[in-house]
Each structure stands twice: as C-alpha cells, then as structure tokens.
Amino acid sequence: MNIRQLLIERAVAAMAAAGVPEGTNPAVTQSTRAQFGDYQINGAMGAAKALKSNPRELAQKIIDNLDVSDLAHTVEIAGPGFINIHLKPEFLATSLMAANADAKLGVSEHAQPQKVVVDFSSPNLAKEMHVGHLRSTIIGDAVVRALEFRGDSVVRQNHMGDWGTQFGMLIAHLEDLLNQGIDLEKVALADLETFYRDAKKRFDDEEGFADKARDYVVKLQSGDAHCAKLWQLFIDTSVKHSEEVYQKLNVTLKREDIMAESAYNDALAGVIATLQAKGLAKEDQGAQVVFLDELANKDGEPSAFIVQKSGGGFLYATTDLAACDYRSNQLGADRILIFVDARQSLHFSQVELTARKAGFLRDETSYEFCPFGTMMGDDGKPFKTRTGGTVKLADLLEEAVSRATEKLAARESELSAEARAEIARKVGIGAVKYADLSKHRTSDYIFNWDSMLSFEGATAPYLQYAYTRVSSIFRKAGIESAALTGAISIVEPQEKALALKLLQLEEVLDLMIAEATPHVLCGYLYELASLYMSFYEACPVLKDDVAADVRTSRLLLCNLVAKTLATGLDLLGIEVMEQM
C-alpha cells in the first residue's frame, strides 16, 4: 500500500486531461497539518507557471478531472492552488485490513527488483574494530534489510582492509612470536591493538626489522607461500574478532560476504594497463596518475589521483577501481552503495570519475557514495577513551549492556534473571543503534549514554517499551492476536491519525531506500508509537463498556501497530521483547 504513489498516478492522469504537459511533477506530499487534509497535490502552481495560466483555475481543472472517489471524501483548493485531499475512513479501514492480513504488512515488493551491491562495515583488519566502524556497519545493515524487504537482490560486500603495507610488519612480527613458541590465540593475537603497537614499535626502532617488513609485503603480494600462511593466520584471527562484534550488534554480515581488498590483487595490473591504454593514466615522477579536470582546484589545477606508486606498488585507489569493474561489469549491479566516513568523499569522487571514463562502471550502474558524519564525545570532539585512545567497538557494546542492566535493575520485575539479562542485552545494543541510526546520516552527533538509554523521547528503550505495551493488551484480553476476526472501522480522530501513519510504512521505506537514510524509519516508528499512546488514551480497548465490534476493531489496530513496530525495528536490526 502506497497512498502517495496511488495519488501520483491519479494526479498525473488528471493533469494530462487538464492540458498539463507530460512529465510535469504532480508534487504529491503528505499534508503537514490535519486542516490541509491527508495528502496534497501541489503541482498546479508549477504547471501554471509553465503554462502562464492562473494556478487556482488550473487546480480547479485538475480537480474536475481527478478520479479519487474511491479514496477521498473531500478534495478542495487552498491558498494559491494547493489541492487538499481528505481520505475516506472506509478506504483507510479496508487498506488496514489488507495490511493486517499480509505477511509484509501491505508493503509491496519492487515490480522490477534491482541488483544492489552494498559495501559496508569494511574494517581494516590490522587492528580491532573501533567506534569508527559502528556507523558504516549498522547504517549499511539497515539499508540492506530494507532493500531486501522490498524485494531487491542485495550483494553484501565487506570490503575489509587486509592488504596494505602494514601487513608486512604484522606478519614479520607474528613469525618471530611463533618461533618463540608463543600461544597465538591466547597471547599474541588476543589483543590486536597491543599486537599492532608492538609490531609498530619494532618497525620504528629495531634495526633490520623495517627492511624485513617491506620485503614481506612484496613477497606476500607476489604470492609467496610462507608469507601467505602467516598472513592467513593473522587475518583469520582478526576476522573472528569482527564476527564477534557483528553477532553482538545483530548485523546480518556473514563470512561469505567478505570481499576484501586482497580479493582484487590479481586484477590490479590489468586496471593500470586499461588506464594507460585509454590514455587516462600518465607517468608523473615515476608514479601512475590520473589527472581529473572535473575536480580541479580554484587555480584550475586538475586533481591528481594516484593509481600506482613509483615503486610499482598498488594502492587503496587501484583496488577501488577494480571493485567498480567487478561490481558493475561482472555482477551487473544496478546500484552500488558504499557506506564510508565523509572524510573519504574526494577519494570516491575520483574513483567514480575515473571508473566511468575507463569503462569500469557502466552508465546503467548508479554509483552512490553514502558518507556519514563522525560520532562525537560530550566535549564535541571525536569520541575517545578517557585517556584519549580509540574506543574498541566490542568494549563500547559491553558497556552498553552493563549500563542497560543497571538501568533495568531499578525497575520492578517478576522475570527470571536469565530473561532480564536477555532484555538488558536487547535494550543496551538497541539503544546504541537507534541513537546512531536516528540521526541524519551525514551529520556528526554527540554520543550520550543517558539520553540513548532513556525511556522517554525517541530512543530504542521507548520503542521497545511501546511494543511490550501494545502486545500486553492481548495477554490482558486473553486472546491470540491471530485469532481475531472482525472488521476495522475508523471513527475517532486518534484512530484516523494512527491509521494513516500505519499505511505510510511503504512510503517511508521508499525514501529510506532511495536516499540510504535509516533516520526516516527511526522517526516514523517514534511517531507511530506516540500516535499509539494518544490513541490508547482516547480510545479505550478493553474497558467493559466498549461495544464488542469497537473492541475488535481497536484490537485489530493494536495488532497492526505491534507488527509494524516489530517489523520496523527489525529492519533497523533492533530486537523487541514481549515483556520488560
């Protein structure tokens, strides 16, 4: 069910009949205030300007040709030529019944599913995942879930950084520890941060070690078996660390989704050869460089995109060009979405421009760099530990659960200790995720434990609590929601507001998918929960004096609210519980 889409189709037909040229945007929007109806068609003003006619007269002509008698009871002109549509309660009721009977709550699947490659999470394996990877991981995961819910075919790609020059240093260090007989799992790689620090210290201070490290990179990248074996040992441990985080975060990434930088190694020489053959890459001080006029600075100097180092080594950039080729030409992607920190914007503009010119990206493939802002501490600077170090993601999530446990302990509960621990886990992790996902993707935000764990305001705990309240009605009433039979009728204004919101899930998902912005779904769920609370205050459900058919209708509404909250939160990767 997509009321907006339905109205767009009707509006387009009416505008054509009213003599408006084809392709004019009907500008159908949800009304912001009840007095403006439920939806508005705002396209008359723009069309009148183009036709040099009177906008109110044109609006009237459009209305005369508008066939919405099945949906609307009133259609009226307001102001300079807005067309306000008031939907019929019967239309809302039948649509709600259909949504209630549908496994996807009336959300349709894309008529033409797209193939979407989503590059997200993509940590560097030299170290453990830190807070900087939270956003890429959970924003990407939410968008993936929404795409799949709408029927698109998604290829998850965890573009892990496993191939940079640091790996020479890491495997050289690893080799020495192995020779000393040190237990890898329990000691050497138990803490990757310490391991990295020790290796780096040797690289900087120890005579001969840096040379060995450089030698090992070259050997590794040219397929030396000994180095490959050491490298694999290291990578396996690091991937395991990431997988523990994914599991804690309730993120859908699996091992088979890893398409790391190393996977493109064999394609890199070919990338450079193509760039040279097409005259795109030129030698500059021994390096291979693509000069991009499109990104010239204000002095007119083109932007220099280095694709091969002077020693012959390949770069992060080379790998991203190979990835474009694989995703667009081999996988045949319609869209490529990449969730990376905004600080990499220039890099991805360079990649796209170069890849388009070289034919690594087909015209039909939309390449969408989806940047995100930085997570800040209370001091307004990037989030750090008290001593100024980077915060390990695993530690952050552990703290979230322990803070949630403390918070929940203050509430009365008859639940067992196990059940409470499970609830605390869902609340703690959910709180971190919702706090992040609910901010506009591109803005920086301040990470604050107290506000994200609050039971008031737009937070995961509030929504999880709202869900338990809705579902508790069925326990109180002693009925299984699935056993409800009867019809919905929309009478009270609070019922109408709730009904309309329930029917807008598909519109919200459309927006979230088009712009890769989960915050719109977060906002929607919060509004839905708030409208439910107002409905519940104004419209008794289980009181003795409520007529049986009214009670059934309201229970059906409650049921759809519960399912919508659970589905929406699940699309954000946030778990619900029946009691808390």
Ligand code: ARG
């Ligand atoms: N590993 C990179 C980082 O941690 C992110 C990789 C993003 N994806 C890509 N195709 N470059 O910054």
